[in-house]
Amino acid sequence: MTTTTSTQWQLAARPVGEPTADDVRRVEVELPELADGEVRVQNAFLSVDPYMRGRMNDVKSYVPxxxxxxxxxxxxxxxxxxxxSDDLPVGTVVLHDLGWRDVAQGPAAGFRAVQPTEGVSLSAYLGVLGLTGLTAYVGLTEIAHIRESDVVFVSGAAGAVGxxxxxxxxxxxxxxxxGSAGSDEKVALLTSKYGFDAAFNYKTGDVAELLAEAAPExxxxxxxxxxxxxxxxxxGxxxxxxxxxxxxxxxNYNATGAPVGITNMTNMVTRGLTMQGFTLGNYRHVAPAFQAEMGPWLxxxxxVHDETVxxxxxxxxxxFTGLMRGENVGKMVVRVG
Incomplete structure (x- = not known):
C-alpha cells in the first residue's frame, strides 16, 4: 500500500533537564512523488536510544x-x-536512519537491504543483530580488550547494550x-536469564560497597x-x-546542575589503568567479525535478548522518555503498526 502522508516527530525546543511534551511536536507531512533512485519505506520498528538526548542539546559532539x-x-x-530504484524493489526489508516517523522516503543509497531471519522479529536488526549488539562487541573486544578469566563489571546491565x-x-x-540495575526485578533477570554471576540494585545502597560485595577480588x-x-x-x-x-x-544526560565529580582517579596512575571512550563511527570495520560470531550465537x-515494545x-x-527513566528491559523499540 502506498502512503503519501507521514506522521513525524520534530524537536520544538531544546530541553532543560528531562525532556517534556513541550519540547517536541507531532506533525503530518505530505510526501512528494518519488524521484528517480528513491524509495518509500513503511517503517515496522523505530529505535529510541539514550544518545538521542544529547542530540537535543545544541552542543558539539560526535554527531550533529x-x-x-x-x-x-x-x-x-x-x-x-x-x-x-532497481537496487531496492518493492518488498525489500531495509535498515536506515530515518526513524521518528512511520513512513520514510529518500535516495536508495540511504537504505540497506537485510535478509529477514525466520522466527526472528525485524526489530532484532535494531538491537541484538544491529548497533546495540555491535556496541557491546566493540566495547569489549576493541576497547577493553577482554581476556579469558577477566572479571567484568557492567553498569546499566539490564538495558539493551548491557x-x-x-x-x-x-x-x-x-x-x-x-551487573548493576535499577530494580530488584531487573537484578533477578540478569542472574536468571542473562548468565550474570552477580548483580545488584544500585538504588539500595552505596554503589562502591555493593560492587565490593559482588566482586570481592x-x-x-x-x-x-x-x-x-x-x-x-x-x-576503586x-x-x-x-x-x-x-x-x-x-x-548525567538530564542533569541541570554541575557534573558529579569522579573519585579514585589516582588509581589510574598507581594501578596502571586504561580508560577509553568510544563511538561506533570509528569501528564500523568490526561489523563483519561481530556478525560472524553473533549470528551463530543467536x-x-x-x-538471548529481551525487548520492551x-x-x-x-x-x-x-x-523515549520511558527509556531515559529506565522503564525498559533490553532494547526499547516502537512498533509502528
Missing amino acids: PFALDETMTGGAVGEVVESR TMVGQIARLKGASRVV GIDVYFDNVGGDHLSAAL AFKDGGRAALCGSIA ADGQV VDGIDSAFDA
Missing part, C-alpha cells in the same frame, strides 16, 4: 544536534512499499560477570553505560592493569 523544527532521526527497519555485554563477556571467557574490565558514582566505584575496584570502556553516561541460543508512532516520545 537535532535541528529545531525538523524531524528527528534514528535507527529504523521497514519494508519498501514504492520504489524507483544485556549483550554480559553475555558476550561470558562467551569470550570471563571468569565472573557482575576486584574487577579487570568495566563497561560503563552510566558514569557518575558507578565510574567512581569501578575505579580495579585490579592492576584494569581497562574501562566508556560507552555512555546516562546518569541461532544456537547462546545469546511500545505500540504506535504516536507513542514514540513516551517510549
Whole structure:
C-alpha cells in the first residue's frame, strides 16, 4: 500500500533537564512523488536510544544536534512499499536512519537491504543483530580488550547494550560477570536469564560497597553505560592493569546542575589503568567479525535478548522518555503498526 502522508516527530525546543511534551511536536507531512533512485519505506520498528538526548542539546559532539523544527532521526527497519530504484524493489526489508516517523522516503543509497531471519522479529536488526549488539562487541573486544578469566563489571546491565555485554563477556571467557540495575526485578533477570554471576540494585545502597560485595577480588574490565558514582566505584575496584570502556553516561544526560565529580582517579596512575571512550563511527570495520560470531550465537541460543515494545508512532516520545527513566528491559523499540 502506498502512503503519501507521514506522521513525524520534530524537536520544538531544546530541553532543560528531562525532556517534556513541550519540547517536541507531532506533525503530518505530505510526501512528494518519488524521484528517480528513491524509495518509500513503511517503517515496522523505530529505535529510541539514550544518545538521542544529547542530540537535543545544541552542543558539539560526535554527531550533529537535532535541528529545531525538523524531524528527528534514528535507527529504523521497514519494508519498501514504492520504489524507483532497481537496487531496492518493492518488498525489500531495509535498515536506515530515518526513524521518528512511520513512513520514510529518500535516495536508495540511504537504505540497506537485510535478509529477514525466520522466527526472528525485524526489530532484532535494531538491537541484538544491529548497533546495540555491535556496541557491546566493540566495547569489549576493541576497547577493553577482554581476556579469558577477566572479571567484568557492567553498569546499566539490564538495558539493551548491557544485556549483550554480559553475555558476550561470558562467551569470550570471563571468569565472573557482575551487573548493576535499577530494580530488584531487573537484578533477578540478569542472574536468571542473562548468565550474570552477580548483580545488584544500585538504588539500595552505596554503589562502591555493593560492587565490593559482588566482586570481592576486584574487577579487570568495566563497561560503563552510566558514569557518575558507578565510574567512581569501578575505579576503586580495579585490579592492576584494569581497562574501562566508556560507552555512555546516562546518569548525567538530564542533569541541570554541575557534573558529579569522579573519585579514585589516582588509581589510574598507581594501578596502571586504561580508560577509553568510544563511538561506533570509528569501528564500523568490526561489523563483519561481530556478525560472524553473533549470528551463530543467536541461532544456537547462546545469546538471548529481551525487548520492551511500545505500540504506535504516536507513542514514540513516551517510549523515549520511558527509556531515559529506565522503564525498559533490553532494547526499547516502537512498533509502528
